[in-house]
Amino acid sequence: MLTARHFLGATALVVSLLLTNIVFAADVRIIKAEFGLFEAGEPGEVMFSPTLTIPNKDGQRYGWVIELVSDQRSVLVREEYLYPEKIPVVNLQKDDTLVFPNPRRHQVSERRLVPEGGKIVGEWAIGPNEPFGERHLLVVIDGAPDTRFDYRVE
Numbered sequence: 001m002l003t004a005r006h007f008l009g010a011t012a013l014v015v016s017l018l019l020t021n022i023v024f025a026a027d028v029r030i031i032k033a034e035f036g037l038f039e040a041g042e043p044g045e046v047m048f049s050p051t052l053t054i055p056n057k058d059g060q061r062y063g064w065v066i067e068l069v070s071d072q073r074s075v076l077v078r079e080e081y082l083y084p085e086k087i088p089v090v091n092l093q094k095d096d097t098l099v100f101p102n103p104r105r106h107q108v109s110e111r112r113l114v115p116e117g118g119k120i121v122g123e124w125a126i127g128p129n130e131p132f133g134e135r136h137l138l139v140v141i142d143g144a145p146d147t148r149f150d151y152r153v154e
Contacts, residue, residue: 028075028143031067031118035137035149038063038123052151056132063123064139064149074112075141079122081106082136082148126153 036050038061113120
């Protein structure tokens with residue numbers, strides 16, 4: 001027979017497990033985040049050079065390296081491109097307020113990454129008809145503040 005004491009004990013256990021999961025999910029700390037180029041080095045070695053300017057050369061590898069601390073074996077990572085909303089041209093009066101909309105987001109990937117040496121990596125390559133210009137990439141790691149990279153393809 002289920003008594004009030006059993007019910008309270010079960011409720012306390014469920015609340016405790018939920019709070020534990022919330023604490024663990026939020027236990028990711030970003031130490032350093034860099035964006036740049038990946039180049040082949042010695043056989044089997046890849047070199048990373050931080051930069052915010054990516055050459056528009058077919059096959060050029062680029063991306064980010066994030067150093068983090070986490071008690072988790074793996075972290076959930078989403079990458080989203082940010083696109084600015086078109087800002088309407090308006091005729092403002094002296095006391096008018098202009099509100100800029102939030103950027104639109106377009107998710108391009110979601111995956112679980114296992115940190116190696118405390119680092120996770122996101123890598124891309126320039127395609128054959130890649131457009132030139134500015135890009136804005138948001139890296140979202142569950143339990144950590146979002147990391148934004150503003151870079152340019154030239």
